[in-house]
Amino acid sequence: QVTYNVTGFIEKNNDLLFRDLSQAMWAARHALLRSLFPEGDPQKVSLKLPPTAGFQFKSSVATLMKNLYSKNPNYIRCIKPNETKTAMLFTPELVLAQVRYLGLMENVRVRRAGYAFRQLYGSFLERYKMLSARTWPRWAGSDRDGVEVLLAELALPAEELAFGHTKVFIRSPRTLFDLEKRRQERVVQLATLIQKVFRGWRCRTRYQLMRRSQVVISAWFRGHA
Numbered sequence: 001q002v003t004y005n006v007t008g009f010i011e012k013n014n015d016l017l018f019r020d021l022s023q024a025m026w027a028a029r030h031a032l033l034r035s036l037f038p039e040g041d042p043q044k045v046s047l048k049l050p051p052t053a054g055f056q057f058k059s060s061v062a063t064l065m066k067n068l069y070s071k072n073p074n075y076i077r078c079i080k081p082n083e084t085k086t087a088m089l090f091t092p093e094l095v096l097a098q099v100r101y102l103g104l105m106e107n108v109r110v111r112r113a114g115y116a117f118r119q120l121y122g123s124f125l126e127r128y129k130m131l132s133a134r135t136w137p138r139w140a141g142s143d144r145d146g147v148e149v150l151l152a153e154l155a156l157p158a159e160e161l162a163f164g165h166t167k168v169f170i171r172s173p174r175t176l177f178d179l180e181k182r183r184q185e186r187v188v189q190l191a192t193l194i195q196k197v198f199r200g201w202r203c204r205t206r207y208q209l210m211r212r213s214q215v216v217i218s219a220w221f222r223g224h225a
Contacts, residue, residue: 010054017053077102115162115169117176121147124168128179130186154182 019040025033026040038044079098082089099105121143129135129146132153139146147168151161156178162169170176 010058012054077104112172115171116173117170118164118167120167125150128183130190131179131182154179 022037022040023042024040025037028034079095079102081095082091083094125135125139125143125146128150129139130137132150134153135146135150139149144163148163151168156175160171160175162171
């Protein structure tokens with residue numbers, strides 16, 4: 001544990017940076033030094049007192065907080081699998097202790113009480129439309145209608161699904177894993193189909209080229225004879 005004492009931090013850092021020192025640093029040939037002391041520019045000379053270290057720190061913190069508030073926070077919890085940093089080695093006791101400490105079990109229980117997976121209709125249809133002959137390769141209707149047709153054809157349990165205004169909800173992670181497994185199998189099938197069509201096209205093209213060459217050679221040979 002690290003403890004910080006910030007009492008009187010700004011008051012302790014009220015030392016001023018003299019103007020001539022700022023001008024000297026701005027006159028340096030190094031580009032980084034010039035950028036760190038813009039107040040040393042003779043064309044921007046101000047009669048105001050130069051900023052103190054505490055004021056600069058306060059301004060930097062204010063700018064940082066402004067940037068943080070303008071973003072959408074995402075929390076990523078990292079779990080250390082083992083003490084030796086070895087690949088493919090998991091220490092169950094260590095992982096379990098971290099899961100309990102981070103409160104992940106409560107998050108899982110809350111998720112399973114509702115819907116563990118939610119996604120926009122357009123993104124869901126784009127990822128899984130290959131699983132249905134009615135939605136692949138193109139779906140002419142709305143995204144929601146396409147998702148409903150796709151899931152109806154996959155015959156998933158009705159209690160596992162819910163349809164919102166803009167998103168589809170899936171209750172159990174097992175259902176999502178089943179969708180991913182079917183998608184992986186379908187991707188392999190489509191890749192095999194593409195390879196088969198390409199090989200057939202290449203063989204036909206090569207055969208037609210050889211046939212045309214044979215016809216030309218035969219014609220020239222008969223003409224010579």
